[in-house]
Amino acid sequence: MDLLNALVALTNFVIVPGLAYGSQLALGALGVTLIYGILRFSNFAHGDTMAFGAMVTILVTWAFQSMGISFGVLPTALLALPFGILGTIGLVLLTDRTVYRFYRQQKAKPVIFVMVSLGVMFMLNGIVRFIIGPGDQRFADGERFIITARTFKQMTGLDEGLAVKTTQGITVITAIIVVAALFWFLNKTRTGKSMRAYSDNEDLALLSGINPERVVMYTWMIVAALATIAGVLYGLDKSFKPFTYFQLLLPIFASAIVGGLGNPLGAIAGGFIIAFSEVTITYAWKKVLTYGLPDGLSPDGLVQLLSTDYKFAVSFAILIVVLLFKPTGLFKGKAV
Amino acid sequence: MTETMKHTLLFVFVGVMILLEGMTDFLFFSGSWNSALVILNMGLISAIMAIGVNIQWGFAGLFNVGIMGFTALGGLAVVLTSTPVIPAAWSSGGVSILIALVMGAMTVAAGVMITKFMAPGKLRMLVLAGIMIVGFFVYRAIFDPAVGSVEAINPALQGNIGGLGLPVLLSWPAGGLLAAGAAWLIGKTALGLRSDYLAIATLGIAEIIIAVLKNEDWLSRGVKNVVGLPRPLPYEVDLQNDPGFVESAAGLGLDPVLASTIYVKAGYALMFTVVLLALLWMAQMALKSPWGRMMRAIRDNETAAEAMGKDVTRRHLQIFVLGSAICGIAGAMMTTLDSQLTPGTYNPLRFTFLIWVMVIVGGSGNNFGAVLGGMLIWFFWIKVEPMGILLMEVVTSGMAEGSALKAHLVESASHMRLFTMGLILLLVLRFSPRGLIPEK
Numbered sequence: 001m002d003l004l005n006a007l008v009a010l011t012n013f014v015i016v017p018g019l020a021y022g023s024q025l026a027l028g029a030l031g032v033t034l035i036y037g038i039l040r041f042s043n044f045a046h047g048d049t050m051a052f053g054a055m056v057t058i059l060v061t062w063a064f065q066s067m068g069i070s071f072g073v074l075p076t077a078l079l080a081l082p083f084g085i086l087g088t089i090g091l092v093l094l095t096d097r098t099v100y101r102f103y104r105q106q107k108a109k110p111v112i113f114v115m116v117s118l119g120v121m122f123m124l125n126g127i128v129r130f131i132i133g134p135g136d137q138r139f140a141d142g143e144r145f146i147i148t149a150r151t152f153k154q155m156t157g158l159d160e161g162l163a164v165k166t167t168q169g170i171t172v173i174t175a176i177i178v179v180a181a182l183f184w185f186l187n188k189t190r191t192g193k194s195m196r197a198y199s200d201n202e203d204l205a206l207l208s209g210i211n212p213e214r215v216v217m218y219t220w221m222i223v224a225a226l227a228t229i230a231g232v233l234y235g236l237d238k239s240f241k242p243f244t245y246f247q248l249l250l251p252i253f254a255s256a257i258v259g260g261l262g263n264p265l266g267a268i269a270g271g272f273i274i275a276f277s278e279v280t281i282t283y284a285w286k287k288v289l290t291y292g293l294p295d296g297l298s299p300d301g302l303v304q305l306l307s308t309d310y311k312f313a314v315s316f317a318i319l320i321v322v323l324l325f326k327p328t329g330l331f332k333g334k335a336v
Numbered sequence: 337m338t339e340t341m342k343h344t345l346l347f348v349f350v351g352v353m354i355l356l357e358g359m360t361d362f363l364f365f366s367g368s369w370n371s372a373l374v375i376l377n378m379g380l381i382s383a384i385m386a387i388g389v390n391i392q393w394g395f396a397g398l399f400n401v402g403i404m405g406f407t408a409l410g411g412l413a414v415v416l417t418s419t420p421v422i423p424a425a426w427s428s429g430g431v432s433i434l435i436a437l438v439m440g441a442m443t444v445a446a447g448v449m450i451t452k453f454m455a456p457g458k459l460r461m462l463v464l465a466g467i468m469i470v471g472f473f474v475y476r477a478i479f480d481p482a483v484g485s486v487e488a489i490n491p492a493l494q495g496n497i498g499g500l501g502l503p504v505l506l507s508w509p510a511g512g513l514l515a516a517g518a519a520w521l522i523g524k525t526a527l528g529l530r531s532d533y534l535a536i537a538t539l540g541i542a543e544i545i546i547a548v549l550k551n552e553d554w555l556s557r558g559v560k561n562v563v564g565l566p567r568p569l570p571y572e573v574d575l576q577n578d579p580g581f582v583e584s585a586a587g588l589g590l591d592p593v594l595a596s597t598i599y600v601k602a603g604y605a606l607m608f609t610v611v612l613l614a615l616l617w618m619a620q621m622a623l624k625s626p627w628g629r630m631m632r633a634i635r636d637n638e639t640a641a642e643a644m645g646k647d648v649t650r651r652h653l654q655i656f657v658l659g660s661a662i663c664g665i666a667g668a669m670m671t672t673l674d675s676q677l678t679p680g681t682y683n684p685l686r687f688t689f690l691i692w693v694m695v696i697v698g699g700s701g702n703n704f705g706a707v708l709g710g711m712l713i714w715f716f717w718i719k720v721e722p723m724g725i726l727l728m729e730v731v732t733s734g735m736a737e738g739s740a741l742k743a744h745l746v747e748s749a750s751h752m753r754l755f756t757m758g759l760i761l762l763l764v765l766r767f768s769p770r771g772l773i774p775e776k
Contacts, residue, residue, distance in 0.1 A: 042532040099762060111399055111531055112765070115696060118689055119761035125685070126755025130748045246685065250543060253536045261532065313547035316540030320526070323537060327529055335530040 006291035008160040012149075013287075018272070018279045020168040020237055023175035026271030027230035028248065029255035030182065030264055031223040037199040037262035037334065038219045039100070041113035046227060047249030048124035051242050052091055053228025054235045055132050057084030058139045065141065073143040074170070077232055084232060088224040095120055096220050104216070121246075128242045137240040142166060160291070167237040178229055179268060182222070186264065191218050199262065250312060251278070254319040260326075260333025269330065274315045282308045343704065343773050350711045354379075357719075364722035370594075373601035375718050377673060380608035381666050383710030386694040387612075387619055387703060388662030394701035394775065395628065396655040397635035399535045402522070404687035405542030406660045408549055409518055410511030410667020411677050412556055415499055417507035418566045422498035425486045425554075430497045432482035433554060436475050443471025486554040496557045504566040508611070508668045515664020516657045518545070523656040527649060542688065549679035562677040569603045572596040604673055611669065612707070615662060619703045631655060632701075685754070690717065693757055697764045699771025708773055716760070717753065724752030 028050060035043040043049075060080035064070070071079050099120060103113055146169050149161025186192040191214075198205040198215045206212060231245065238244075255274045259266025285303040293299075306314065328335050354372050361367030385403065392398040446467050454460040487495045526537045549556045556562065575581045575596035585595035622628050634641040634648055642648050671677050690713065698709020728749040735742040764771065 036532075042535065099766075102766065112769075114399070114532065114535065115692070116762065116765055118692060119758045119765065122685075122689070122693075122754050122758025122761065124758075126751050126753065126758060129751035130755065133748070134751070250539065254540065257533060257536055307551060309551045310547050313544040316544050319540050320537055323529060323533060324525060327533065335533065 002291045005158055005160040006288050008152075008156075008158055008162050009288050009291060012160070012162045014276075014279050014283055016162075016164055016168055018276045020171045021279070022272035022275030023171050024230055024234045024237065024271075025251055025255045025275050026268040027175055027178060027226050027233070028252035029259065029267035029271050030179070031226040031230070032252055032256040033259070033262055033264055033267040033333075034219055034223050034226075036256070037264075038195060038215060039104075039113070040334075041110045041117065042253070042261075044114060044117045044249065045095075045121040045124055046223075046252065047245045047247070048121050048128065048242075049088065049092065049224070049227040050231030050234070050248065051128045051240075051245035052124055052231075053084050053088040053224065054231035054240055054245070055128050055242075056087035057081055057228065057232045058132070058137055058235070058240060060084060061139045071142060073166070075140050075142045075167070075236055077139055077236055078170070081229065081232055085225045085228045088228045089221050091124075092220045092224045093217065096216065125242065125246060128245075132242070134242055137235075139240065140167060140236050160287075165237070167233070171233045171237055174229060174233060178226070182226070182264070185222075191215075195219060247312075251275075251315045254315040257319055257329055257333070258322045260329030260331035262334035263329070263331045266329055266331030266333060274318065277318050278311050278314050281305045281314050282311055343708075346708055346712075346772055350379075350708065350715060353715055364719055364726050366722070369598055370601065373598065373605055375715055377601060377604050377608060378670075378718075379711040379714040380605065380612050381670050381673070382691070382694060382714045383707040384608075384612055384615055384666040384669070385663050385691050386698060386706035386710035387615055388659045388666065389691050389695045390659075390698075390700060390703060390706035391619060391622075391662065392655055392659035393695060394706070395623065395631045395635065396652060398527075398652060398656055398659075399531055400538045400656065400659070401535050401684075401688055401692070402538030402540075402542035402545075403663050403691050404682050404684050405538075405545035406515040406519065406663040407667035407670070407687050408542075408545055408679065408682045409515045410664035410669075411671035411679075412549060413511035413514045413664065413668050414504065414507040414565055414671040415496075415556060415562050415677050416514075417499055417502050417510045418504040419499035419562065420501045422489070422494055422496070424489050425494070425497045428489065429482035429485040429554075432478055433486065433497070436479035436482060439478060440471065440475045443467060443475065446471070483552075483554045491560075494557075495560070496554050496562070503568075504672055505568050507672065508665050511668025512661040512665040515667070516661035519657045519660030520653070523653040527652050527656060539684070539688070542684065546679060546682050549682075556677060556679055559680045561679070563675075565671065565675045565677070567675050568607065568672065569600050572600055575599060608669060611665070615665075616703055616707060623703060690757065693761045695771075697760060697771060699773040699775065701775030702771070702773050705771050705773035705775075709771065712772075713757070713760070716756065720753045720756045721750045724749035724756075727752075 028046065031049075032043060032046050035041065035046070057077055057080045060083040061075075061077045064076050064080055069079065070076050099116060100113070103116060143166050146164045146166055147162065149163040152162040153159070186196055194205065194210045195215050195218060197208070198210055198212065202212075205215075234245075234248065251274055255270035256267050257270070258273055259268070259270030282304065286299055289299050289303055322330060326332075354376050356362075357365050357367075357375060358369040358372035359365075359367065385407065388406075389400070389403060392400050447464055450460060450464050450467065454463065486497060489495060522538070522541050526534060526541070529537055550558050552558065553560065572593075573596075576592050581596065581599075582592045585592045588595070590598075630641070630646060631651065633644075634646060634651055638648055691710075694709035694713040695706055696709070697713055698707070699705025725746065728746045732742040732745050768774075
């Protein structure tokens with residue numbers, strides 16, 4: 001019985017939050033990795049692109065709520081999501097046109113692109129704060145829990161409860177659907193194949209008649225969709241605050257790099273590696289151990305490897321350790 | 337108009353802007369000499385940081401986005417150098433903390449030795465993991481109780497190990513040394529990485545440094561902040577109580593309160609200018625020397641420089657340490673100016689990316705460009721807010737009083753700051769990619 005309790009505690013405090021956070025990071029890292037693979041630079045503006053997408057979705061959600069439209073037990077934000085994606089696609093295509101295309105034509109060095117993306121990051125950050133303000137925004141509605149701790153206890157008769165938030169369930173399911181669709185697109189469709197060809201060998205792809213501008217355009221559109229979905233899921237699950245999204249840039253990059261930049265599979269693996277290490281290293285294991293170990297061996301302290309405030313530092317420590325042994329990530333990423 | 341003339345005029349422009357800030361309250365100027373000196377002081381510090389980044393990026397092409405970390409270490413150096421010793425902390429746990437830190441360092445060193453001298457394989461991984469895990473738990477076993485007892489001492493005011501009680505001015509070189517030491521450690525591990533990987537790694541390391549400063553209360557009091565750091569200049573209150581000072585202020589026709597605040601700020605400005613000029617002179621000498629030429633050769637073509645027999649990795653490490661040390665000095669100066677260490681305020685937008693904007697706008701590869709960029713961008717960083725409010729008032733002047741949109745626009749004007757910085761960066765990168773004062 002105690003072992004079951006330990007397992008439930010582990011699921012409740014480590015596995016479920018880790019899966020949800022990992023999915024959010026993976027979706028974000030996929031966007032970063034696609035840009036790196038095809039446009040060949042680290043897009044520092046990605047976190048703020050996520051914030052922009054989430055902001056548009058929030059504004060549409062509020063409009064829907066004021067019109068009385070709702071999605072039943074699910075959050076209304078899911079209905080508003082397509083509008084958010086469209087808005088973000090418009091934004092990234094506009095920035096590509098006005099900003100990035102010039103440097104592509106100049107064949108500028110990758111590091112110039114990084115600087116340019118810094119400029120875009122500043123501007124987006126300003127725009128989002130300008131429109132929605134710097135504060136916390138709530139936009140989650142619908143049913144809050146799939147299962148609450150109390151019902152779980154009543155159902156199973158265990159001491160330990162298991163609570164799964166609706167947003168956590170939605171996050172994981174959406175991530176699975178989106179990732180499946182993305183891999184189908186990259187592997188089966190003509191455009192997807194040309195994107196991969198362009199990423200593997202630019203010159204060869206150009207020789208075989210692939211239109212680079214089209215590849216770039218599709219990449220931006222996919223990245224906009226991924227960023228918006230990741231941003232909305234994160235906002236639903238935790239909260240929406242522009243500065244948080246800027247900070248998310250760091251674990252997202254860590255995920256993409258741990259997996260290997262430019263490698264979509266690596267981005268997903270990296271997302272979960274980062275998320276689970278953050279959660280396990282900063283989790284106080286006392287409860288699980290007390291259940292799991294025989295009586296008398298239960299620990300005195302909290303058995304926390306690092307305090308929760310070190311969450312951010314953990315993702316970077318892992319990043320640096322991985323880079324020391326595998327300079328281009330676990331899945332052999334690119335280096336331009 | 338010659339190049340020199342044009343560049344001098346750019347500096348004159350910044351000077352006139354700061355003078356106008358002090359003299360007139362026309363448009364967005366505030367007409368306060370205090371405000372003008374505040375802008376000038378932070379502008380001087382920003383210029384020093386920009387020199388540090390310029391040495392790394394402009395001379396050697398190293399993409400370091402971890403400036404915030406080195407600045408913060410400089411700030412920490414002020415606490416460690418100038419605050420008084422706390423004997424109780426040392427007798428209760430300070431020594432154990434030091435022993436634990438040495439233990440931790442030895443564990444890491446042992447790990448490095450093993451990766452170096454053992455043949456790769458399963459056995460090496462096992463030994464390495466064993467040493468790391470045992471080392472970690474031994475370290476925590478010594479460290480945790482010691483930290484607990486140090487942090488328990490008078491936590492409202494202290495709870496940290498204090499400093500060495502030396503004059504605060506010594507903390508400026510100490511900040512440089514601390515940052516240089518950290519940069520050496522980081523450079524040893526991270527400089528082998530390629531451009532973007534290096535950038536993200538430095539960004540991450542800066543976040544780790546901030547996380548340590550925020551959480552290790554025994555060292556920096558964390559988010560409880562260290563306030564009331566010693567100052568190299570007298571306190572305003574003491575000046576106001578000094579009859580001699582009041583008399584001479586009256587002789588100039590000044591109110592003693594105003595005179596004392598201006599006196600202190602101008603004193604800082606003078607000290608910062610001296611440091612800035614010294615560093616600028618050294619950076620110029622370095623740039624013109626054979627060493628500077630070698631650096632630029634490495635920057636422009638690493639492979640060719642390596643073929644000529646230059647040790648690229650060593651040179652990169654050297655310049656990484658030098659540039660970071662300068663950022664550390666600037667960080668110490670800034671903390672001295674604030675006379676408090678507030679780890680919670682270090683934020684990469686302000687302390688890393690804004691410095692990058694300064695270097696690029698000023699002209700990377702040119703020290704004078706970095707100084708100009710630092711002063712100019714800092715002026716805008718402060719003044720964009722009043723400019724934005726002014727602009728919004730003009731834009732919304734046609735709208736009905738009390739309309740929701742008007743209120744929102746005027747209220748949001750302060751967020752124009754980040755937007756404008758991005759816009760300036762993009763415009764400079766597009767139309768003058770080598771900056772306002774390009775490299776010669």
